[in-house]
Amino acid sequence: MTDRIIGQVSRVNGPVIEATDITDAMMMELVRIGYGRLVGEIVKLAGSTAVIQVYEDTTGIRPGDNIFGSGMPLSVELGPGLIGTIYDGIQRPLEDLLEAGGEFIAKGVTKPALNRDKKWHFIPADGLEAGSMVEAGQSLGTIRETERVEHKVLVPYGKSGKLLELAAESDYTIAEKAAVIETGDGTFNMEFYHRWPIRNPRPVKERQALKLPLVTGQRVIDTLFPLAKGGTVAIPGGFGTGKTMTQHAVAKWCDADIIVYIGCGERGNEMTDVLMEFPDLIDPRTGASLMDRTILIANTSNMPVSAREASIYTGVTLAEYYRDQGYHVAIMADSTSRWAEALRELAGRMEEMPAEEGFPAYLPTRIAEFYERAGYMTVLDGSEGSVTIIGAVSPPGGDFSEPVTQHTKRFVRCFWGLDRQLANARHYPAISWLDSYSEYLDDVSGWWETHSGSAWLKNRSEMMELLQKEVRLQQVVKLVGPDALPDSQRFIIEVCTLFKNAFLQQNAFDDIDRYSSVEKQVRMMEIILLYSRRGTEAIRHGITLLKLRHMKVVQDITRMKLSIANDDMKAMDKLEARLVRAMDQLEKIYE
């Protein structure tokens, strides 16, 4: 860090500092303030004055304290060693801070984001040698970062040219020389890591249409409201409706290659929970530990508010970096409302004119910019990768009409609305089948139909239709009681209750039920629909609802999510056969 003084503090108001006598500064430049060298960022320049937002507690900063410029925007370090690490909002490694500064995060303690001492085994790419031409984004070789992640050492953006030197296969620290490239403007000594400003999206070759689902193992999501790889989704819900639980479930079981989990302004214990639990959980697809694909960013609610604002960008930049290596990355941002509130707080301190509910007028622009960094891309070296953004929203009072939820809805194409009533009944995940929607349904139905037969979309529509009918029937029941309905209609309610209990509701703590394979989900839906179709038929033939309800096999259907393992399709077939037999018998009696 240079000691270039660029100005002095003139006013301190919480995390916002005003500065005078600014000589040489640029917008969004990373600066350090005062004797403690607190990290800040220039957010406004006017003549010789500037406004700086500070990422640490400003207690003790006085007018007249010096401001030191760095000459670069707020950036993150990108290189091997990111996976499995927990960072704060401005990429300070929390485990190293613990070692250096104790249990409490003291001010001004800094550690490099990537470990400078650790050695990595580098294998240069085939066919590359001194004299080859290399392009930005091209992989010069690989490092095995974790059991499941092969880290590609990419030529940084803007550094295309002739390769003069390439490191041989051996062990290196990240600060050692990886290559020397002759670019248009001089030779460039490339290390195993580089920096990238967090507020700039990393360049790609082109955007692709979305076609693959992000399989999460959560039945209500995969079957009713699927998300596509490269897509965006918002999860709004009042407190206690299970936003964090849903985010955790997706982070654990979805089929992304890399997970970036951003705890933005949330509880400290929740991050601890992830830290404790993830290393012990095994990914059902690869057999490796879940921590081997996870990066955590923890900016808990009591950490400085400006760092909360930055944490979202830090997370998405790390995600883009792995996307550029050809991986499918999913980001969980919990919660984007806290981020929006950080914007509001900073805007308030800067005495900006507020728009709705005190939020600054640029809130929708910022939300849009963030979600637009998702997508399914052809990256610079021609391979494909994606960034999927899953953002939790915490509407005040659980009221979805507030600005953050409303603006988020404009920029996401999938919406999993959490319902207070369901949460109160401990129906988790409490994703409402009435408020939620997914615009990715048509995009991903092709994948589902090749994987599970052509009836998938039809079955799903049938089930949704029943659920919609049930709502209307329930309204009648609320007015006149269930006895007023004919058996055929009461049976619809019966089927929907079964569907809710046996299918939609999923126990995150059960060893089998916490994750449902694609095959199992499909078979479960088929069995419930079979019960529905045969039952409707039977009622038409005069069989009473009571008889249908008391079939022993219905109990087993309710429990199939818990009792039948994910890969045991034989057991599902047997269950189906039993249902058919039971129905046949029932009808025989009445013939």
Place this chain on the structure above:
Amino acid sequence: MSKEELISRELLAGREYAGIDRIEGPLAYIRKTHPVGYRELVECIDREGNIRTGLVLDTSDEVVVVQIFEGTSGLTLPDTRMRFMGEPLSIGVSEAMLGRVFNGLGKPIDGGAAPPTDDILNVNGLPINPTAREYPRDFIQTGISIIDGMTTLIRGQKLPIFSGNGLPHNELAAQIARQAKIIGDNSNFAVVFAAMGVKHDVARYFIDSFEETGVIGNVALFLSLADDPSIERTITPRTALTLAEHLAFNKGMHVLVIMTDMTNYCESLREISTLRGEIPSRKGYPGYLYSDLAEIYERSGMLKGIGGSITQLPILTMPNDDISHPVPDLSGYITEGQIVFEREMNGRGIYPPVAGLPSLSRLMKDGIGEGMTREDHPHLSNQLFAAYSYVKDVRNLASVIGEEELTPLDHQYIEFGEFFEKSFVHQDSHEDRTIEETLDIGWQALSKLPVEELHRVTEDEIDEYYDR
């Protein structure tokens, strides 16, 4: 820090100015000072020579804004002196503070001398590094069925009581403080009690309750009562938590922190914010209310390798019983669950009047079950919630079509609901139930329902406990 900077700071510390330029509510404005640090401690000396404590809220070349905790009444512009101390607001802490009564700033008000101090700590504390936290999973038995069974309290948790005026939140908090224990663990514990803007008799009630059970020697009280300056309330929880952190993390004690009433705290914050002309968010509360509350609530939990813990039990009254009011709403987003009171249940004489459905404990999933409470606990509580939620639907239906029109099954649910409220939720304020008793009553309630209705318990559990 360079040597010159250090020297200049030392020289400036304690510099005093005679006369202030403006007073507005609890805020004093002074022009033309030396460079004063943000959040620096200020001693404000009035005409009679009494010292009041203040804190720098805004500092710039031109003007410094100081918030005076004891209020500004009686201050004059020319005769008031301000001494800038060059350090943040700190209090001395020690174990000897247990058994004593302090004001919101940590000064003794029980007539005794100031206790000896082990350490002097900044009241604002520092954020705990998430990697240093130990995930809380020790079950605390409160002896209260609705809490132990359905919204289990865990050591190191922050679990607020959302109440309303006239509801027995104080009784419940006192009962928890009296009965809370970890099964098979008798290690040293302490209670830190912070009162913000509550009445004298409420404080008296707690003191009597602590005396009655003989724990008063382990209790430190920080009282900023209804007739104290409202501004003092903004510092009271921080002072109390600073002592709690010292006891828990330096002395290895298990500390229960009771804070009442958080709504008063938030109102004081709003008062200052409005005076300073800040842009308000909902209902006039400042935009940083969430961050500010988080600074308080997040000072709880356990640390790896350190024995102690801080369990927080904040009490807040919901204005007009509205749970979507900013204070309960933002609290609910930070705390690890909530115990919600319902006026209607109180009216029916049920104590504690805890509304089952909106109440929640986020940490209970890892603190209950085999080896901690009993193996059937997770499924049982889940089933009780589900069934009770259906009871509410049936009652709504009954109020429209009349109870006679209900199906036999719905009648069984009504019966279950009655039993659940009268026998499971309701108990005496001195009744201390073991967790086994609580769970058994839960099964008795479930036994009012036909076995086919129990989807969330396993067959083994049904064989073992159903209708015994």
